Amino acid sequence: MNETWIALKELRENRMAAVGAVIIIFLVFVAFFAPFLAPHNPLEQNLEKRLLAPNSEYPFGTDELGRGIFSRLLYGTRISLEIGVIVVGITALLGTILGCISGYYGGIVDEIIMRSVDVVLAFPSIILALVIAGLLGPGVFNLILALAVTHWPGYTRLVRGMTLSVKEKEFVEAARALRASSFYIMRRHILPNCINPVIVLATLGIAHTIIFAAALSFLGLGIQPPTPEWGAMLKAGIPYLRSAPFLTFFPGIMIMITVLAFNFLGDGLRDTLDPRAKEMLMMRK
Amino acid sequence: MTRIKVENLKKYFYSGIFRKKMIKAVDGISFEIKEGKTLGLVGESGCGKTTVGRTILRLIEPTEGKIFFDGEDITSIDGRELKKMGKEMQVIFQNPDSSLNPRMRIYDSIAEPLRIHKICNKKDEKERIYELIETVNLNEELLFRYPHELSGGQIQRVVIARILSLNPKFIIADEPTSMLDVSVQAQILNLMKDLQEKYGISYLFISHDLEVVEWMSDEIAIMHKGKIVERK
Numbered sequence: 001m002n003e004t005w006i007a008l009k010e011l012r013e014n015r016m017a018a019v020g021a022v023i024i025i026f027l028v029f030v031a032f033f034a035p036f037l038a039p040h041n042p043l044e045q046n047l048e049k050r051l052l053a054p055n056s057e058y059p060f061g062t063d064e065l066g067r068g069i070f071s072r073l074l075y076g077t078r079i080s081l082e083i084g085v086i087v088v089g090i091t092a093l094l095g096t097i098l099g100c101i102s103g104y105y106g107g108i109v110d111e112i113i114m115r116s117v118d119v120v121l122a123f124p125s126i127i128l129a130l131v132i133a134g135l136l137g138p139g140v141f142n143l144i145l146a147l148a149v150t151h152w153p154g155y156t157r158l159v160r161g162m163t164l165s166v167k168e169k170e171f172v173e174a175a176r177a178l179r180a181s182s183f184y185i186m187r188r189h190i191l192p193n194c195i196n197p198v199i200v201l202a203t204l205g206i207a208h209t210i211i212f213a214a215a216l217s218f219l220g221l222g223i224q225p226p227t228p229e230w231g232a233m234l235k236a237g238i239p240y241l242r243s244a245p246f247l248t249f250f251p252g253i254m255i256m257i258t259v260l261a262f263n264f265l266g267d268g269l270r271d272t273l274d275p276r277a278k279e280m281l282m283m284r285k
Numbered sequence: 286m287t288r289i290k291v292e293n294l295k296k297y298f299y300s301g302i303f304r305k306k307m308i309k310a311v312d313g314i315s316f317e318i319k320e321g322k323t324l325g326l327v328g329e330s331g332c333g334k335t336t337v338g339r340t341i342l343r344l345i346e347p348t349e350g351k352i353f354f355d356g357e358d359i360t361s362i363d364g365r366e367l368k369k370m371g372k373e374m375q376v377i378f379q380n381p382d383s384s385l386n387p388r389m390r391i392y393d394s395i396a397e398p399l400r401i402h403k404i405c406n407k408k409d410e411k412e413r414i415y416e417l418i419e420t421v422n423l424n425e426e427l428l429f430r431y432p433h434e435l436s437g438g439q440i441q442r443v444v445i446a447r448i449l450s451l452n453p454k455f456i457i458a459d460e461p462t463s464m465l466d467v468s469v470q471a472q473i474l475n476l477m478k479d480l481q482e483k484y485g486i487s488y489l490f491i492s493h494d495l496e497v498v499e500w501m502s503d504e505i506a507i508m509h510k511g512k513i514v515e516r517k
Contacts, residue, residue, distance in 0.1 A: 169383040170378040170379075170380055170383045170384045171383060171384055171385055171386045173339075173344060173376075173378065174376065174378065174384065174444075175397070175401075176344055177342050177344060177371065177374075177375060177376045178371050178375075178397065178398050178401050178402075178451075179367060179368040179370070179371030179401070179402075180397075180401045184401065188386070188389075188397075189386050192386070192388040192389075193386070193387065193388060
């Protein structure tokens with residue numbers, strides 16, 4: 001049986017990872033069916049009912065413009081997951097390809113790619129993302145761009161290291177002796193053997209991206225009102241922190257739960273998929 | 286007929302950033318292997334015998350010297366000609382644990398050479414693979430397993446089946462049995478001899494085990510520090 005598949009079966013026995021997975025499945029469900037689950041239109045204002053505490057009509061209360069916080073949070077799940085998945089999809093793909101090329105060819109190509117990585121990593125990533133988002137202006141597309149620019153180097157470094165070790169293996173030499181093209185060797189031999197740690201990093205990356213996106217929106221550089229985004233909702237709630245804490249409490253909780261769920265799953269995947277982490281775990285036992 | 290001929294082959298490695306250090310891994314080696322014959326290359330570890338194999342395969346470029354295959358100079362061919370040589374000349378490596386891609390089923394590993402060289406269509410491919418797996422005395426069931434489910438001896442058989450698919454005329458065997466049990470070792474060596482008789486394959490048999498080499502080879506060359514110091 002395929003190694004990845006065996007590892008995924010093992011994963012079911014990891015309680016933390018299972019909890020994470022269940023929460024994520026639940027969140028995906030919520031994101032898909034938000035229009036059916038939400039009791040109110042997330043954008044509809046009702047100034048007569050502003051800043052209501054949680055009650056039977058509005059489970060989590062209403063915000064400063066009389067919109068149901070519960071409904072807004074449900075729709076917010078969509079945006080956060082979308083951004084997380086899109087950004088990680090782009091960065092993991094791009095970073096993996098660059099890392100593989102870098103490690104396989106070495107020399108000047110490697111030098112150029114890895115020095116670019118160093119440049120990006122030399123900036124604190126939140127500052128770099130702030131600068132990019134600030135220059136380009138707020139909006140979903142620009143937010144995704146800012147996050148993608150700051151998040152690809154991790155994958156590149158990881159995959160480059162993996163490639164360096166895999167390409168010394170005898171089956172790669174054998175493929176070269178068969179005169180397979182470099183593209184073929186990377187696609188069939190090197191990438192499949194690097195993919196496990198990438199899956200781990202990507203899962204943890206989704207958590208990181210979601211919290212980053214919320215942070216940028218909180219600072220006013222990401223998603224703009226009236227779109228129901230968790231970070232933006234936090235920001236809107238600040239003036240009412242004392243009088244109506246539920247404005248900030250519930251979005252904060254949602255961010256925390258989501259990020260925790262992805263972190264749990266990522267840690268679990270690391271234990272089962274990443275051979276080096278597995279060895280370290282064995283040593284500890 | 287001379288299958289492979291090596292003339293004054295040299296491979297130097299350079300290392301060090303500030304003071305260039307030069308290592309003469311292979312330092313002027315010449316030999317010939319005839320059709321259907323075996324040359325045994327013996328030497329202690331680090332004497333450059335593996336480098337000889339890799340240089341002939343053109344996995345690394347020789348510093349100096351010439352390599353002839355069937356009388357044709359292949360020292361500096363590239364592109365299409367080099368790809369054609371891939372069919373004529375093949376290699377068996379030492380370590381069964383990493384000889385096959387752990388993420389490919391045995392079937393796909395054996396089919397790989399056929400696919401890279403576009404030798405046959407899907408239907409013929411299947412037939413050919415079943416034929417090959419029988420040639421190396423392996424059970425068909427193994428075809429749909431992954432390498433970690435096979436023993437070292439089985440993997441070396443798979444490796445042999447996989448390169449046989451190309452009908453190579455010359456095989457470099459780089460310590461093919463040094464990591465196997467003695468009994469399994471004998472089986473693999475016998476298989477290699479049978480195939481030699483059947484298909485007229487020439488071998489360059491690299492090993493540090495003099496007994497094994499004596500049993501396998503028609504001629505023996507002993508290497509020390511990059512040079513051939515004795516011939517038998």
